[in-house]
Amino acid sequence: MAIKKPSLPKGTRDFGPLQMARRNYIFDIIKDTFKLFGFQQLETPAMENLSTLTGKYGDEGDQLLFKILNSGDYLKDVSPQDLESGAVATLSKVSEKGLRYDLTVPFARYVVMNRNEVTYPFKRYQIQPVWRADRPQRGRYREFYQCDADVVGTDSLVCELEILLMIKRVFSKLGLKDYSIKLNNRKVLAGLAEVIGVPGRESELCVAIDKLDKIGWGKVQEELVSRGFDPKDIEKLQPIIDLKGSNQEKLSFLKDFLSSSEVGIKGIEELQSVLDLLASYGSDETYVDFDVVLARGLSYYTGAIFEVKVNKVSIGSVSGGGRYDNLTGVFGLEGVSGVGFSFGVDRIYDVLEELDLFPKDQLEGTKVLVTYFDEEGVSYGLRVLAALRNSGVESELYPDLAKIKKQFTYADKKQIPYVIVLGSEEINSNKVSLKDLKTGEQTTLSIEEAIQAVKS
């Protein structure tokens, strides 16, 4: 019987040694930063009860959840009538679990279930894959990593400051120089709605304004009209759309523009405070860009809104987040305010690749391959290998008796920078020949000298 070639489910990927080394390079910088700022790691299960997941991501999100079939005779409660009423009506009879769709809802669930054990303010980070039954396309996968940091249990704007600082640190460590952290505040958007005469309708306003970058002001106006906004009210937004200048210039203008709106002024004050805290920390406003039309579509933000864009690359936003007043309300725990953000690791990976910013040097892996010609070489090679590893040098012995050329090809393919060659001369004199594969230079050294050479 012919065996069918195995394949991957669409929208999923394997990560081989090179991709893993590169991903780990990114993850390590992010983790280091989270830890430096006092965030603690959380991991939650891949599977959550559907009762935890459904209703949290809108109708579309519910459809994009991967559902797990109940174990055993999963059809036992399904009747022929059920077949007619269709998949949605029958779902609860065949499935009670789904795969994590994001890291925010599981985090909220964790906080609610552990409300008495958690130390507030709770600074948690979480780096885990999530799954969405989206139509796969370039840059959009059905399994991808999220990388979240949130603080819950405090209203302090120091948290907003820390998000700016963490983003700056991560991007600096990654060598990314041309980017901007767009910053806004939901209260400013609420204020705008008030002063143009549509108080309380900032959500609708946001949904349309959010598309400004993509479709332009003309189309946004059309959309607003079609949503029932009065063109005269919309026109009042014109100075906002035209707004340019430094953060301070924009804040001054808005202070004036929003002077009749209490909530708007509150938003401006919060933004000003965050920038003041940044100055107190000794970090400047470089990369931080107050963007009064930044909305991020998501209606649950109540204060700060962040979005990071790398300039001059094909990929858009690589990080985003904001403050929310009621993370856990949906699970019955009120009054837990928080602020958080997420790094899009897959997108950062693509950006670093596009800009050729991954370190040229081998990222992780074997430093020395020990090669030899015969059985005698194996015994001596094992001794050399032990010495290398005891000194912390990642090293391998080619496991099979093979032509030296084959052993060198292995080193080459695995990008191993040094090869130790053990011939009878080396063995008899208790030495090694160390070859630097980059320069081609080969020297005969004692084992200890060779270890020093590869470590330096």
Place this chain on the structure above:
Amino acid sequence: MAIKKPSLPKGTRDFGPLQMARRNYIFDIIKDTFKLFGFQQLETPAMENLSTLTGKYGDEGDQLLFKILNSGDYLKDVSPQDLESGAVATLSKVSEKGLRYDLTVPFARYVVMNRNEVTYPFKRYQIQPVWRADRPQRGRYREFYQCDADVVGTDSLVCELEILLMIKRVFSKLGLKDYSIKLNNRKVLAGLAEVIGVPGRESELCVAIDKLDKIGWGKVQEELVSRGFDPKDIEKLQPIIDLKGSNQEKLSFLKDFLSSSEVGIKGIEELQSVLDLLASYGSDETYVDFDVVLARGLSYYTGAIFEVKVNKVSIGSVSGGGRYDNLTGVFGLEGVSGVGFSFGVDRIYDVLEELDLFPKDQLEGTKVLVTYFDEEGVSYGLRVLAALRNSGVESELYPDLAKIKKQFTYADKKQIPYVIVLGSEEINSNKVSLKDLKTGEQTTLSIEEAIQAVKS
């Protein structure tokens, strides 16, 4: 409407900050070791096609696979007649993907799909969760991590040596001293079957002998009889069951006992070679215990068989593996021999907890909390915080203006070892008060001195 308290699916767990720090402590030691030995990391998707997974783990395994419901109208191909024929018959109509059951089958699939890109011998490690719809009980979860290392594409016994060395290194780094690495060879078991007169029946023999530890020799004999073995043949195993002594003594005895079996002698030679390689490397046989009845039930091992047991704890095997001749044959790629093993991280966690071997010092997390009394303290505190972090010291500023007692309670709960206190005196003199929470000692220092103090 009352909101239902959220809960976790049974058999799954959250890992909060303490558990994560402890798990990372174990993972880091294992990863370090894998890398030191030249293994490269692979990650595969959580979801695999059911065609990849089914038929690889036996009937029971197939039932324990978590299946993912097809997206959209998953019931559209199910007819009322299907409902009668039951869940198993209908499965292919509602589900085509399942969750990873182990890391071996996805690895085999990866090798087959990337056969031309992979560098052989391919040394890969993989640390990812797997899912099994097992009945949850103490120590058995539906989601748990596996931690595998395999080498494929070589028959060299150097690989077996490296497995012994990696286990020894990991256990030594973890502070585990009372354990044994049981070592056997499938060929020895095949030889035993030959010399007692039941050639080719070593698989059945293994299944029964595997239970020796649990049910004793008497019951094993009964089981063998019930499987159709002749009591006279079984009796010939008696000297094997009674076998004691050093590895060399046991090997000598077996060399004699198996002298009429070619495959048996081959097995003994392989074991001898592995021990010789161990000596060449300069590592002794401490912890390595040739166990002629070790079978590990799994019938796909063709050479070495490993199992690690920690003594004097309630948990049994914490690591195991072996050599297999045909990892990828099931996917149509013949002749890929390999050897691998797996660390049971959840069990190692439990062992370290039972033996109180986790480091007492804070494992990871904030080193310094900056506390203050008023707004002036915030500005100055941010400067101190920036200096600490720029020196790589994990540190936090308490984000809210709060009573100093509350800030100290936070440090205490988060096990932060140092607190910096900033009163008007410190601020005016450009100093900090550094308190060591373990000793209670408090000293007034310059910012730089404080950084040195907490780093030393």
